Structure formats: structure tokens, C-alpha cells
Amino acid sequence: MTTLPSAASARSADCRTRFIFDNMPVRGQHVRLEGVWRHIAGQKRYPAAIRRALGELLAAGALLSSNLKTEGTLIMQVQGQGRLKMLVVEATSAGTCRAxxxxxxxxxxxxxENLHSLLGGNGIFAIxxxxxxxxxWQGVVPLEGEGIAQMLMNYMKRSExxxxxxxxxxSDEACGGLLVQRLPESAPDPESWEHVGTLVQTVSAKELVQLDAHSLLYRLFHQTPPRVFDAEPIEFACTCSRGKVSDMLLMLGGEEVGSVLEEQGSVEIDCDFCSARYVFDETDxxxxxxxxxxAAVCSGGARVQ
Structure with a gap:
């Protein structure tokens, strides 16, 4: 754990950093993902507006997953009925993520284009x-707000x-986020909270994607510096496997899988997160x-389980 330096520190990425104010009932976190984000964004040819929304949701997932009280996964999902159908981020207590x-x-x-327009004005936000x-456990709320940050703030106010x-x-190079919260069960201190919140609102998109935690926090809070804890690394990891794909095929049933096999000669499944391809031939x-x-399909369509 360190205190803020008097000058900007070295550039860093792919990590999450916690901080707390000793003189105010406020805690916070900063995250910046560079290599992880480039890997995820490179899996598909995302339109710029969708890539930006996915990067923001990824940064949010990395921030909120630190609050997991037990080992597990936080899944954040935005679903709409417009041109954008779904955004999904999974972040684990082990410091891994995919999107x-x-x-x-x-x-x-x-x-x-903004997120509200892409989603068609309707949809849900689920955590x-x-x-x-x-x-x-799952919480589902209607989409409220023009972007991911506003949706999350509305969600946190309602649910917690x-x-x-x-x-x-x-951006194309990195994604980042900054979160501050009033400490639960703390004595009301509206003036301090308003002070911190106002400063956070001055952060630019460029600062979030380019600055490490120490540099950004020094710019914002050099007059009332927080205590800054050691950075926690964030890595990309996909949980797909041939075994999980096999289980999915068994759930689909022999008739449906057999129809695909008869038509195409094999069954091929691509992971939506990492683009890994799993091929099952007739023997498999x-x-x-x-x-x-x-053969069951050809002989009358009997379902094989």
C-alpha cells in the first residue's frame, strides 16, 4: 500500500487499483486494460460504436468484480432489440475476464452512435x-441512461x-474506468461526497485510457490524496472447453445434432469469446x-439422447 506520489508515476496497464480516503467516508477503484482489451477487441470486426460500448462494459466488470465476497464470476449483460443485440462481460474473483x-x-x-440508439430504446441490464x-443471484433492471456508466449508477442506487x-x-488502444462510492454505514458527509463526485466528473475519456492509477488520482486529488493499495493484475481467460461443448450438444439432443452432421458432415462450434473452434466428426x-x-435421422428421425 502506498500514498500518492508528488509527480506522475510510470505508465501501467491491465490492472485494478483500490484507494480510500482517510479523511472522507469514500472508497474507490481505478482500472485500465490495454493488452487484455486489444486481445478481446481483436476477436471480431466490431463497429466503432459497439467496440466502445463493449470496452466500457469490460472496464465496469473489472471494477465491480472486486466486490465479489466469495470465489466466483460476475456476469454483466446488456440486451436490446435494436441493431445491437447483446453485450456480455464475465469477470472472476481470480482477476480474469472475457467479453x-x-x-x-x-x-x-x-x-x-450512443448505446441507447443501438439498443433500439428497449432492453434490459442484468448482473x-x-x-x-x-x-x-441475478438482478435485472430496465435500461436507463445513455451509456454504461449511467446504467450502472442507476443500478447501484436501486439494488445496493x-x-x-x-x-x-x-479507445482502440485501451479501456479504463474510475469508480468512487460512499462507504456503507458511514456517517453522512454530503459536502465531502459532493467534492469527490464533482472531481470524478471532470475526468476525460483520454485520461481514463492513457493514465495509470497514480497519475490520474494525483491529478484529481493532490490536495486531499487517498491511500492507494497495490495494483491487482487483470488477465484475459476463456472458460470454453471441448467438454463444455460436448455437454451443450448433449442438451441439444441427438436428432438436432444428427441433422447437422448429416447436412454438413461434421459439427463445428466456435467460441463467441475467444474464437476457438471445436470440430466433432461422425466418430466423435x-x-x-x-x-x-x-443414421437415426435418416431412419425416421427418432430422437437419440
Whole structure:
């Protein structure tokens, strides 16, 4: 744990940094992802507006996953009925993350379009907590606000009754975010909270994607410096596997899988997060189902489970 330096520190990326004010009931976190974000953004040819929204949601997921009280995964999902169909971010208590988006690839999407326009004005915002042990929990609210940050602040106010300020940004090179919260069960201190919140609102998108935590926090709070904790690394990791794809095929059933096998000669599944390809030929499918699904389809369409 360190205190803020008197000058800007070295550039850093792919990490999350916590901080707290000793003289104000406020805590916060900063995140900046560079290599992780480039890897995720490079998986698909995202239109600029969708890439920006996905980067902001990724930064938000990296920030909020630090609040997981047990080992598990935080899943943040934005679903709409417009040209943008879905944004998904998964961030784990182990400091890993992955993200993807789905959209109408035939539609025209301008670089400067906002999230509300892309989603078609309707949709939901869902946060799911998936512990390694125990039952998952999910909160779902309507989409409120023009961007990811406003949606999250509305969500936090509703679900956790926590005063929160969040600012997010994403470019081709990096994504970043800054979050501050009034400490729960702390004595009311409206003046201090207003002071911190006002300063956070002055942060530019350029600062979020280019500055490390120490440099940004020094710019904002050099008159009332917080205590800054050691940075926590964030890495990309995908949880897909051939075993999980096999389980999915079993859930689809032998008739449907056999139809694909008969038509295409093999079953190919691409991971939406990392683009890994899993190929199952006739021998693989027969071993998976314990019989020949394609033959079952040809002989009358009997379902093979």
C-alpha cells in the first residue's frame, strides 16, 4: 500500500487499483486494460460504436468484480432489440475476464452512435453473481441512461442503495474506468461526497485510457490524496472447453445434432469469446451419444439422447 506520489508515476496497464480516503467516508477503484482489451477487441470486426460500448462494459466488470465476497464470476449483460443485440462481460474473483458482443452485421452503425440508439430504446441490464459454490443471484433492471456508466449508477442506487460515481471510456488502444462510492454505514458527509463526485466528473475519456492509477488520482486529488493499495493484475481467460461443448450438444439432443452432421458432415462450434473452434466428426458424435445420430435421422428421425 502506498500514498500518492508528488509527480506522475510510470505508465501501467491491465490492472485494478483500490484507494480510500482517510479523511472522507469514500472508497474507490481505478482500472485500465490495454493488452487484455486489444486481445478481446481483436476477436471480431466490431463497429466503432459497439467496440466502445463493449470496452466500457469490460472496464465496469473489472471494477465491480472486486466486490465479489466469495470465489466466483460476475456476469454483466446488456440486451436490446435494436441493431445491437447483446453485450456480455464475465469477470472472476481470480482477476480474469472475457467479453463479447452480438449485433446485426448487415445494418449501418455510425461511429458516434450512443448505446441507447443501438439498443433500439428497449432492453434490459442484468448482473449475475455465479459463485463456485452455492446458488447464483441475478438482478435485472430496465435500461436507463445513455451509456454504461449511467446504467450502472442507476443500478447501484436501486439494488445496493450505495451512492456511486462511475466514469468509463474505451479507445482502440485501451479501456479504463474510475469508480468512487460512499462507504456503507458511514456517517453522512454530503459536502465531502459532493467534492469527490464533482472531481470524478471532470475526468476525460483520454485520461481514463492513457493514465495509470497514480497519475490520474494525483491529478484529481493532490490536495486531499487517498491511500492507494497495490495494483491487482487483470488477465484475459476463456472458460470454453471441448467438454463444455460436448455437454451443450448433449442438451441439444441427438436428432438436432444428427441433422447437422448429416447436412454438413461434421459439427463445428466456435467460441463467441475467444474464437476457438471445436470440430466433432461422425466418430466423435457417435461416441458422444452412444449411437449414430445421423443414421437415426435418416431412419425416421427418432430422437437419440
Amino acid at each position: 463479447t458482443a452480438r449485433w446485426d452485421t448487415q445494418s449501418v452503425i455510425n461511429d458516434d 449475475t453473481l455465479q459463485p463456485q459454490e452455492g446458488e447464483p 442503495q450505495l451512492d456511486t460515481r462511475i466514469t468509463l471510456a474505451a 458424435i457417435s461416441a458422444l451419444f452412444g449411437t449414430d445420430p445421423a
